[in-house]
Amino acid sequence: MCFKKVPLLAMNFSMPTTAPGRHLLSAHVLDSPIMAHEDAEPLNIRVHVADERLLRLIVEECAKREDSVIWLDKDGQMVVQEAVDFKQCPTMDAVVPGRGRDLSTCTDIALYVMHAGARIIPLLQAPDMERYSAGCGAATARLFWHTLYPPFISNHTDVLHLMLVDHNQLLVADARLHRRMAVFLCKTRVCVELMRRHVIRMRYSGHVWLMGHTSSDPSVDVRLGTQQKELSFLHIKGTSPLRHTQQLLRCWASQPEFPRLTVVGAFTWDEVKPYGDMLNIRFLPQVFQDTPFDQAPQLLAPGQLRQLQAETPVHICPSQSEGWGHTINEARAVGAVVLTTDHPPMNEFVSKRRGPGLVLPIERLLAHRELALARYAPLDALMSEAQLCAVVEDVLQMPAQEVYERGLLARTDFLYGKAVFMARMQDLEKYLKQRAQGLQDVSHGLGLYQAAAL
Template sequence: MTENSSKFLWRSFQRHRTYLILTCLIVITVYNLSSFYFTIPSEPLTAYEFHETNPPPIDLYLPLNGTFSDSVAEKELRKVLDERTYDVPLHTSLLDWDRRIELYPKALMKTNWTNELPFGESLYFAKLQQICMTKKDAIIRSITPIQMQMESSFTDALVFKNDSALLSVLRDCSAIDVYFPEGLRGHGYCEDALAYLRGLKTRLLPRWVFTETFYDAADDRNLTYFEICPSTAVLFFNHYWDRLNEMEKWQERPIYLMPNIEMYELNAEHLWRSNVVLAKTVDAYQRITKWYQQNGNPRSTVVFYTRHTTSNIATISRSLVNSIEKDFDNVQITHTPGGSCQKNTHRICSCWERDSSMPSLDIFLDPELLRWEALSRYPWRRTNHSNYKLYTKDLSSRDYSDLLAHSAFFLCPSKMEGYGHYINQARAAGGVIITSNAPPMNELVTSTSGILIPVLNESSEKQLLGGKYGVLFGLKNAPGIAANVHSSEICEAVTRLVSKTSAKEREMMSQEAKKQYAFDTNFFLHKMKIIQTFAMENIAKKSELLTEN
C-alpha cells in the first residue's frame, strides 16, 4: 500500500469517525430530551369530567315595580334572570351559535327602573368612589341606608389597622368577603369593588387583613382572619390572588372569581380552582361556560350571569344643581379614555385629522397615554385645533361629574373591555353613546340607546377565552375578543349621528340609555342577593356536616 493510499484511508476513517460521533451525540440528545419530556406528566387533552355550571334555583322576591307587576313582565323578568336563557348547547360551538337574546325586553322597559335606585344611595357610592382611590390601606365595609345619610357615613365605612374597633369589625363575618389589595385601588377596580360592596353587603379587605394577627384581650391571644371567619368565601378579581389561596390556613375556603375575560394573565387554573364564577356580560358567561364544557369542571363550579353596575358619578353635580339640561341639538362629543390604550383614541385622531367637518370634540386623557406609540406619532397631539380640544390634567370627582352631567354625546369605540365602566357612567348620565358593535360594548349600548360602529373581530393567542389560545386548555372554536375598529367607520358613525338623527331622537336615545343602566343595576343587585343566599346556604350545609361528624 502506498503512502498516499494510507493517508487517504486514514482521512476517510477520521471523517467517518466524526460522522459517527455526531450521530451518536444526536441520538443521545434526542433520547435525553424525550426522557425529559416523558418524566414530566403531560396534560391530558381533556383534563376533568364536565359538571353542569348552572346555579341551583333560588327564588327570591322579584324586583318588579308595583305599577306593572303583571304576568307578562314577571315572565320576561324570570327569563332574563335565568342563566339557562344564555346557555349554549353542549355540542354547539360559539362560532356556530347565532341565537340573539333580547337583553332589554320591551315589557320590562315600560317602567322607570330609576325609581328603584334611591338618589341618596347613588350619591353616597359616587362619593365613595373617590375615597376608595385615596384610602388604599383601609377596610371598606357596608353601612346601612340610614348611615349613608349621616355626616359620619364615610368615617363609619372606613376601618384602619390601628382602629380600636378593628377586631369587632372583623368578627362581623360576611358570607363573602372581597380581597381588594392596595395596588388595585384605581378607577376601574374601585368601581367593581364598590358594586360588590353595595350588592353583597360585605367588606373590601386589603392584604394585611390576611397576613396580620389581631389581639383578643378577652382570651389573651392573637387571632388570624382565618380563625375569625373560618367559613367566609373570598372573592378575587381576575388573577390578583397574590397566592392567598396557597396559604396553609386557607384550607378549603370557597373561592369566588370575577374574571375580565380579555386579560392575558387569566389561565385555566384560575377557573378550575374557583368554586363560583361571576360573569358580568353574556359574552363572558357563554365563553366561560363553554370553556368548562370543553375542559372539565372538577369542583362543580357554578357560573352566575350577574350583569354589573357602575357608580352614577353625575349625581354629585345633580345634588348641587336643581336641574341640568343636555343640549341634543348641537352635537359636541366627549371622549374619556383616561389612561387606557384600548379605547381606540388613535383611530379617533386619524378620523378628525382627515375630516375637519367633524363636530367639536373634547378629549380627556392621562398624560402618560401620549407616550403610547400608536398615539405619539400623531401631530394631532397638539392641544388646540379648529374642531377639537385635548385635556391632559387629572379631573377631580366634581369636575368629572360636571362633565358627565352636561355632556350629551360620548364617543367610546373600545377595542375590548372587561365591562366598560366609562360607557356605563355615560349611560347613567343619560348620554348618547357611539361605541363598537362587539361585546361587551353592544350589550351596554343598543340600537335604541346609541350608535354602533361596525367592527372586525380579532383573536389573540394570549387570551385563554379568545378562541386561539397558544397553550393547552384554551377555549376552542370561538370568535376573537378584540374589536378592530377602522377610523373611517368611526367617522361614518359620527356622521350618521349628526345627519340622520333629530334632536328628539337623540333625547329618546338618552332616556333609553338611562333606563337600561337602571335596569342593569337592579338586575345586578338582585343577583347579588341570590349569590349571598347561595353562599349562606353553603355555609349552613358545611356547618351541618361538621356537626354530624
C-alpha cells in the same frame, strides 16, 4: 352534664362539587342560585340617588390605595379600619391590596360591598393569615378580581372561592389557580358563553353565574338642565390605550366642519401638539408646551368629569376590548347617545336596530395567546378612522328630537339594568348567608354529636 345526640344536617351548604371532567352538560356548569330577574321592578329614584352617593363615598376611600379594610355596618354606613378584625366575619371578603385599588377596581368591588355584604380587605402576612383562617374559616367566602392570591386560596374544601371575571383579563398562566375557584361571576353575556366553554374544556369543577353589573351614574348631583342643545361629542380615553383615540382624532382632524369633540384623558404635549390648530378638538385637562416632560399626565377631577358627561349629548366609546365598559354604561346613565364598537361586550349595551345607541363597524379582530378565553373567540376589535367618521356622519344627520329620544331610552335601559343587577345581588347575598348558617349548624351539630359520644 349530658348531651343528646342530634343528627347531622344532610344539606351541604358548600358549593356542589363535581369531579373534574363531569360537566357533561352546559346546564350543569350554569347551575346557579341567581335568578334572571328580567321582570325586576323599576328603581325608586330616591333609592338610586342614595345608592350613587354611597358608591362614590366607598370608591373615593378605596381609591386612596391604602391597605385599609372597608365595609358597611348594620345601618349601611361605611366603616374604615386600619387592620382586619379577626372576630368579625362577614359572608364574603374581597381581597384587594392597596396597590391594586384603582377607580375601576374600586367601583366593581364597592358594588359587592353595598349589595352583597362584602368587606374589602388587603393582603395579609402569614401569621395574620393563620389567624384569619382560624377566625372566619369557611363561613366567609373569598372573592377575587383580576389577580388570584395563592395565600388566600384555602386547602379546606368548605371555603368558597369566587372570582369576579373580566373575560378579557383571564390569563392562561393562572389555570392552576382558576381550578381552585368554585364560582366564576360574570358581568356580561359573552363572559358566560366563553367561561362555560372554558370550564367544560378545562374540566374545572367551578360554576358560571351571570350577575350582570352596573356603573356610577354621573348625572346624580350635577347641575340640572345642563345638557347642551347644540350637538357636541365626548370621548373619554382616561389612561387606556385601547379606545381608538388616535383613529378618532385623525377622523376629526380630517373633518373641520364637525362639531366640537372633547377628549378627556392623560396626555403629553407631544400627543396633543399635532391637533393644536384644530378649533373643533378640545383636550381636558389642558396640556401646555412648557409642562415638564417628566411630570405625570394629569386626569380631570371627578366632579368636572361628571358634569362634562352629563352635559354632552353624544359619547363616542370605541373600545378595542372591555371586561365590562363603565365609560359606555355611564354614558347611558346620563342619557347620551352612545357610539361604541360592534363587538361584545361593547355591543351588549346598544342595538343594531333603532335603539339607544349606534355600533361602530370593525375592520378586523385580534386574539392574544396569553388570554385564556381567546382560544374560543377573538376578544379585541380594531377599526379605522374612516369607519368612525361614517357613523359620526349618521349622527349629524339625526333630527334633534331623535337624539333626545335615544338618550332617554339609553337612561331607561341603564336603570333597568341596575335594577336587574341589584335583584341578582340579593340572590347572591341570600345564598351566602344561608350557606354560612348551614355550615354553622353543621359545626354545632358535630360538636353536640362528639360531646355525646364522650
